Amino acid sequence: MAEQESFLGDYRVLDLTDEKGHLCGKVLGDFGADVIKIERPGGDPARNRGPFYKDVADPEKSLLWFAFNTSKKGITLDIESHDGQEIFKRLVKTADLVIESFEPGYLDRLGLGYADLEKIKPDIILTSITPFGQTGPHAHYKATDIVGVAMGGLARILGDLGRAPVRMSCEPQAYCQAGIHGAVGSMVAIYHRALTGEGQHVDVSMQEAVELSLMNAVEVFDLMKVNLIGMGQFLISPRPQPLGPLFLRFVLPCKDGHAVLYFVGGMKVGIHSSTELIRWANEEGMALELKDYDFNQWDGSTMLQEDYDGYIALIRDFLMTKTKEDLLEEAVKRGIMMAPCATMADIMENRQLEARDFWEKVDHPELGDVITYPGAPVRSGDTPWKMQCRAPLIGEHNDEIYKNELGFTNEEISTMKSRNTI
Amino acid sequence: MMKQVFEGIKVVDFAWSAVGTQVGRELAYHGATVIRVESHSRPCPLRSMAPFKDGITGLDRAGVFAEFNAQKYGMTVDMTHPNSKEVARRLVAWADIISDSMTPGTLANFGLDYESCREINPRIIYFSTTMQGQDGPHKDFQGFGHHANALFGVSQTTGWPDGEPNLCGTAYSDFIAPWYLLVAVIGALLRRSKTGEGTYIEQSQLEAGLNFVVPHLLDYGVNNRILERMGNRDREMAPHGIYPCEGADRWVAIAVADDAQWRSFCRVIGNPEWAGDPKFDTSSQRKANEDVMDNLICEWTRNYTQEQVMKMMQEAGVAAGVVETGEDLLNDPQMKYRGHFPVLNHHGIGPHSYHAPAYKLSKTPCQITRPAPCIGEHNEYVYNEILGFSGDEIADMIAEGVITTES
Numbered sequence: 001m002a003e004q005e006s007f008l009g010d011y012r013v014l015d016l017t018d019e020k021g022h023l024c025g026k027v028l029g030d031f032g033a034d035v036i037k038i039e040r041p042g043g044d045p046a047r048n049r050g051p052f053y054k055d056v057a058d059p060e061k062s063l064l065w066f067a068f069n070t071s072k073k074g075i076t077l078d079i080e081s082h083d084g085q086e087i088f089k090r091l092v093k094t095a096d097l098v099i100e101s102f103e104p105g106y107l108d109r110l111g112l113g114y115a116d117l118e119k120i121k122p123d124i125i126l127t128s129i130t131p132f133g134q135t136g137p138h139a140h141y142k143a144t145d146i147v148g149v150a151m152g153g154l155a156r157i158l159g160d161l162g163r164a165p166v167r168m169s170c171e172p173q174a175y176c177q178a179g180i181h182g183a184v185g186s187m188v189a190i191y192h193r194a195l196t197g198e199g200q201h202v203d204v205s206m207q208e209a210v211e212l213s214l215m216n217a218v219e220v221f222d223l224m225k226v227n228l229i230g231m232g233q234f235l236i237s238p239r240p241q242p243l244g245p246l247f248l249r250f251v252l253p254c255k256d257g258h259a260v261l262y263f264v265g266g267m268k269v270g271i272h273s274s275t276e277l278i279r280w281a282n283e284e285g286m287a288l289e290l291k292d293y294d295f296n297q298w299d300g301s302t303m304l305q306e307d308y309d310g311y312i313a314l315i316r317d318f319l320m321t322k323t324k325e326d327l328l329e330e331a332v333k334r335g336i337m338m339a340p341c342a343t344m345a346d347i348m349e350n351r352q353l354e355a356r357d358f359w360e361k362v363d364h365p366e367l368g369d370v371i372t373y374p375g376a377p378v379r380s381g382d383t384p385w386k387m388q389c390r391a392p393l394i395g396e397h398n399d400e401i402y403k404n405e406l407g408f409t410n411e412e413i414s415t416m417k418s419r420n421t422i
Numbered sequence: 423m424m425k426q427v428f429e430g431i432k433v434v435d436f437a438w439s440a441v442g443t444q445v446g447r448e449l450a451y452h453g454a455t456v457i458r459v460e461s462h463s464r465p466c467p468l469r470s471m472a473p474f475k476d477g478i479t480g481l482d483r484a485g486v487f488a489e490f491n492a493q494k495y496g497m498t499v500d501m502t503h504p505n506s507k508e509v510a511r512r513l514v515a516w517a518d519i520i521s522d523s524m525t526p527g528t529l530a531n532f533g534l535d536y537e538s539c540r541e542i543n544p545r546i547i548y549f550s551t552t553m554q555g556q557d558g559p560h561k562d563f564q565g566f567g568h569h570a571n572a573l574f575g576v577s578q579t580t581g582w583p584d585g586e587p588n589l590c591g592t593a594y595s596d597f598i599a600p601w602y603l604l605v606a607v608i609g610a611l612l613r614r615s616k617t618g619e620g621t622y623i624e625q626s627q628l629e630a631g632l633n634f635v636v637p638h639l640l641d642y643g644v645n646n647r648i649l650e651r652m653g654n655r656d657r658e659m660a661p662h663g664i665y666p667c668e669g670a671d672r673w674v675a676i677a678v679a680d681d682a683q684w685r686s687f688c689r690v691i692g693n694p695e696w697a698g699d700p701k702f703d704t705s706s707q708r709k710a711n712e713d714v715m716d717n718l719i720c721e722w723t724r725n726y727t728q729e730q731v732m733k734m735m736q737e738a739g740v741a742a743g744v745v746e747t748g749e750d751l752l753n754d755p756q757m758k759y760r761g762h763f764p765v766l767n768h769h770g771i772g773p774h775s776y777h778a779p780a781y782k783l784s785k786t787p788c789q790i791t792r793p794a795p796c797i798g799e800h801n802e803y804v805y806n807e808i809l810g811f812s813g814d815e816i817a818d819m820i821a822e823g824v825i826t827t828e829s
Contacts, residue, residue, distance in 0.1 A: 005617075007609025027602070031609055050657050051641040063644070067636035114784070133782070136759035142741040146654060146662065150675035151743040153751045155664060157591025158580050164664045165673055165745050166588075169579040169652040170635045178780075180601040185781030187608040188452055192427045192786050194612055200785040208762050208780035211751055213597035215440070215567070216473065218763070219485030221748030222775045223473040228748060229671070233586050250568060250589050251577065258587045260572040269564065332563050339569035341578040341587040344642035344649050347632065350573075352560035358629055372643045377602040377630040378551075381622045384609060 006032025007384045011190065012095045014038055014088075015072060016079070019046040019172065020206060021101035021129035022068035023179025028097070028186065029071030030376075030385055036091070036401065037072040038079070041420050043394040053367060059394065060366070066391045068179070070362070070373070074392025075401050076422045079110060083421045088112065090406060092121050096193070097186055101129040101178075104139050114201040123199040125189045129182045133205035143206065148174025152210020157217050159230030166230065177213055178206035237300050246300055249312050251341070254319040259327050262337040263315055265298025269337065274298075276334040281318040289314060348372070362390050398422055426453025427786045431611070434459060434517040435494060436534075439467050440567075440593065441551050441627060442523030443490040444600040445607060448779060449519070450493035451788040457513070457804055458494045460797055461501065462826040466491075469797070475771040481797045481829075482770025488794040492766065492776050496795025497804040498826040501532045505824045512809040514539045519607060520548040526556045536622045546620045547610045549603055553595075555626030567593015574631035575638070581651045595631035602630050660708035661687065663716055664745055665723040667731060673745035674728040676719075676735060681705060686738040691722045768793035801825055 009032040015025035016038050029035035037044075047059035054061070078084040089112075092098065098117065100107060107113045114126045128134060131143035132151075149155045149167045152174060159166040167173065185202040193199055211218070217228045233251035251258055263277070264270040274295045281287035290311065319327065324340030331338040340346065353359065360375045376385040402408045402422065416422045431454040435446040443458075443466070450456040460466055468487035475483040499509050510532065514520065520539060522529050529535060529550075536548045553570055554560045563569075571577045571590045580588040603625055610621040632639065638649040654675075656662040661678045678687050681704060688697040696702075696718050701711050708715055723731055728744040735742035744750060752763055752775060760782065763775040771793075779788055805811045805825065819825045 005613065007606070007613055027605055031605060051637060051645060051647070053644055055645055063640040064637045067640055127781075132756050133760055136756045138756035141736050141743070141756075142739065143743060144659070144677040144679065144741045146656070146664070146675045146677050147741045147743040150664065150673075150745045151754075153746045153748065154592070155673075155675065155745050156747050158588055160581055160585050160588070163582065163585075164654065164666070166581060166654055166664065168576055168590075168594075170576060170638050170649060171656070173634065176598075176634045180598070180605075181780035184448070184601050184604045184608075185779070185783065187605050188427055188781075188786075189783055191608050191612055192783075194615060195427075198785060200783055203782040203784070205756075205760065205762075205780055207754075208757065208760070208778070211757070211762070212777060212780055213592060213594060214748075215592040215596070216471070216486045216489075217591065217748040218751055218775060218777070219489055219748075220473045221752060223475060223485045223771070224477065225749075228591055230588065230591055232581065232588055235589065251587050253586070258578070260568050260577060260587075260589065262566070262568075273564070328560075331565075332560050335564050337565055337569065339563075339565055339572040341572045342575050343578050344575060344635075344638050347573075347575055347639065348642060352554050352558045353629070353632075355558040356555055356626065356629070358626075358632075369644070371640060374632040374636055374639055375629065377599075377633040378549075378606045378623060378625040380606065380610070380624070384606070384613075384621075 006386070008033035011097065012036070013097045013099060014091055014095045015099045017099050017101040017129060018044060019049070019064065019068070020131070020175050020178055021099055021182055022046065023176050024099050024127065024129060024182035024186065025072055026068050026070055027180065027183040030387055032384060032386070035072040036397070037069060037074045037392060038088070039074060039076050039394065041076045041078050041422060043076070047394070066371070069391035071388040072392055073397040073400070074395065075398050076395040078421050079112065081419070081421050083416065083419065085110060085112060087406070087421070089120050092117055092124060095121070095124065097125045097127060097190065099127045099129065099182065099186070104128070104130055104134045118199065121199075123193055123197050125186065125193060125199045125202065127182050127186045127189070127202040127204065129178050129204045129206065131206045133208070134203045143174070145172035145174045148178070148206045148210055152207045153214050153217055154210050157214065157228050157230055160232035161230070161234065174206055174210050177209035178204060181209040181212070239301060243302070243304070246303060246305060246308060248308070252312070252316050252319050254327060254340070255321060255323045257324050257343070258341040259319060259324065260339050260341060261315070261319075263312065264300070265295030266300060270298070271295040272335055273337040277315070277336050277338070280330060280334060281315070284318070284321070286318040286321070287314040360387050362387060364390050366393065395422065424786070426789060429453035431455070431519065432517050433457070433519040433521060434513045435521045436529060437521045437523045439523060440490060440596040441599045441603070442521045442549075443468070445549070445603050446494060446521055447490055447492055448600070448604055451779060451790055452786070453789070456494040457808070458491055458496045458795060459499060459513070460496065461498050462797065462829045463500065465797060480770065485771065485774065488768050488771060488774070489777060491794035493790060493792050494795060495800040495804055496798060497801050498798035500823055500826050503822065503824045505819065505822055507533070509809065509824065510534055511542055514542045514546065516808060517543065518545070518547060518611070520546060522548070522550040523552065526552055526561050540620060544620060545614060545618060547607060547614065547623070548620070549607060549623035549625065551599060551603060551625040551627060553627050555629065556624055567596055570595045570627060570631065573628050575635055579638070579649050579651055582653045583651050585651065587651070595627045598634050599625060599627040599630040602633070655712065658705065660705055660712050661715060661719055665720050667723055667728040668726055672728050674723060674731040674742060675745055676731070676740065676742045678740060683740050684708070687735070687740050690734045690738045690740065691719070694722070764790045766790070766793040769796050769799070798825075798827065
């Protein structure tokens with residue numbers, strides 16, 4: 001198939017965000033947009049957050065920065081200075097979309113809010129990514145990632161029974177949700193602009209972005225007046241007294257870690273899966289007590305907890321003889337509803353991802369290294385998704401933008417540097 | 423009513439479960455006409471997922487199905503019936519976008535793979551999304567959201583260092599994958615408006631999910647460090663955690679980003695003697711003495727409600743927030759202000775809450791006006807007005823069982 005144009009090759013994006021919004025510009029850049037990350041002189045504060053390349057704390061070596069700033073060019077600019085604001089306005093004239101994540105009102109105070117930008121470039125789109133949105137009683141509240149996952153309801157449905165709620169340790173999930181919803185909102189606005197020539201202001205709330213990841217917690221309260229909480233390794237099947245709730249242990253240990261296993265009967269997929277699991281165990285001389293168990297007869301509404309726990313003890317003994325890799329391969333082969341709890345190492349060795357050629361090798365010449373990144377989150381026959389380049393160094397494209405594009409002379413640029421404008 | 427962004431865009435939603443359905447919903451909220459295709463013999467699994475109206479199961483009583491299918495039209499067709507071919511052909515000819523999230527090969531068995539659809543409609547934009555993609559050794563893996571959580575690393579890395587991996591109370595990759603799909607689908611619409619060409623889009627939800635854990639994959643790749651469960655601890659910030667408050671099982675999140683915020687935090691908690699201890703002066707010292715410090719903080723937070731702690735901290739410029747339950751979310755003053763949970767009157771459930779997008783567009787706001795369809799609710803409208811079948815033809819199709827009316 002002939003190479004086709006990318007989805008967003010005609011669009012230029014100016015990215016003023018901090019780590020709350022980095023993913024938004026990355027997504028647009030990976031789909032072909034010309035994204036210019038504008039950092040304050042000295043660099044974006046996220047560069048000081050780890051983890052770091054080879055554990056060396058250096059603003060040019062933050063893996064958090066690398067992760068969410070691919071496919072962007074990088075320039076430095078102090079938009080609080082008068083000169084910086086004039087330069088920014090010149091750039092806005094060349095742009096289609098500006099993304100920012102400042103406190104609501106900050107850009108207005110600098111004379112760079114939507115109303116100001118619209119005067120310079122009538123069809124500009126401004127996407128603002130903030131913890132709680134531009135207006136409302138909490139609009140000026142501060143939030144980091146953990147506050148985002150707490151107030152968006154995600155922390156409450158994670159964690160172990162009897163302990164505090166938790167965030168996912170693979171942070172920053174609240175920032176990622178805010179960023180991706182920022183990208184969706186931006187795309188809707190871009191499509192509208194393509195049809196009508198009209199720009200607008202896109203107001204993204206991180207709290208709402210997190211809330212949209214909860215599956216059924218809001219519906220469960222809305223319809224049942226019950227609040228879901230994190231239940232650790234269990235799924236709890238509510239039942240009236242005297243039996244009370246049935247605790248189904250769906251996370252079980254195996255030889256080298258843990259696996260998620262739906263061990264149930266009664267419904268079609270569960271019957272097949274559990275029957276196959278027992279057949280496999282029996283082939284190896286284990287769980288023989290369950291040899292003739294008929295999973296059609298499984299009735300969760302009357303099952304005694306001690307009976308269930310007895311079955312699970314047999315399954316656990318069997319799983320303890322198997323590695324995570326064994327479990328995954330047999331689960332696929334036999335149609336068992338089971339998957340190993342993968343570590344970051346397991347993921348990078350996953351056969352399916354390798355077979356689909358998922359990983360992207362990205363050159364970091366200044367480190368003399370090639371780093372492996374996750375590849376496309378969505379694919380298309382004519383590959384409109386592409387990691388255009390690694391994340392920029394501080395001010396890496398200052399010359400390209402200020403000299404080649406805006407026409408500043410070397411002297412002007414060194415003056416701008418000495419005044420700390422860039 | 424002003425024209426909406428996707429007005430005139432037509433979507434045939436063969437989606438299954440949570441991922442594809444949310445893509446159609448978002449497009450519908452912005453004006454697209456979306457037809458949700460189902461059959462009584464094989465209804466969407468979300469129709470049998472709790473919670474149900476009054477706790478009673480029933481295809482038209484499921485809250486989550488409603489949540490993901492608002493603003494759509496619902497039709498039923500038995501795709502295994504030979505006479506359904508003409509229905510399928512007209513749907514494809516009508517559509518701009520086809521949404522497929524069934525097991526690989528299912529739509530192909532009905533003659534509705536991308537290539538066949540493209541022959542009927544060369545401008546078609548067609549996406550397929552499944553847990554592990556359309557090809558590769560694990561493409562047929564049978565699993566649910568909890569299995570996806572396991573595969574993309576969030577189970578292993580959620581919980582406590584001295585505990586076990588978490589099942590997690592949400593099928594988390596189901597709430598990453600649709601947003602990437604939407605970016606691609608809208609991108610494909612943009613390109614089509616220039617070139618006239620359609621597109622095939624394919625997604626593995628596992629691969630989409632991995633795009634949310636990039637820093638930790640890089641940390642393993644370059645530093646050989648395997649991310650462990652850290653409870654609520656942060657790599658750098660301290661204090662950083664979720665602390666108990668007054669009341670039963672009530673909690674507040676607090677994150678102190680730097681030493682200046684630490685001093686503000688100390689003022690809020692009344693500058694107790696322990697807070698002046700030099701071993702808490704800098705963030706690296708606080709990290710080193712975090713267990714002791716967290717216990718002391720808990721002693722303070724327990725005396726206040728979560729709202730009180732949040733307000734006091736926020737007024738002092740320290741990030742803090744209520745650990746919200748489903749109930750808290752519905753009553754959250756900020757989300758109420760933004761109208762995040764509009765109430766619609768569903769024909770099987772009655773009035774209940776839906777979810778607006780996480781972004782507001784200043785000139786083209788979304789419109790959330792119609793609840794999710796009951797199964798087959800719009801058969802008359804879809805078969806007659808959209809697909810152009812006559813009343814007699816429709817009656818025949820009902821009699822033949824092409825249009826399903828009961829399980």
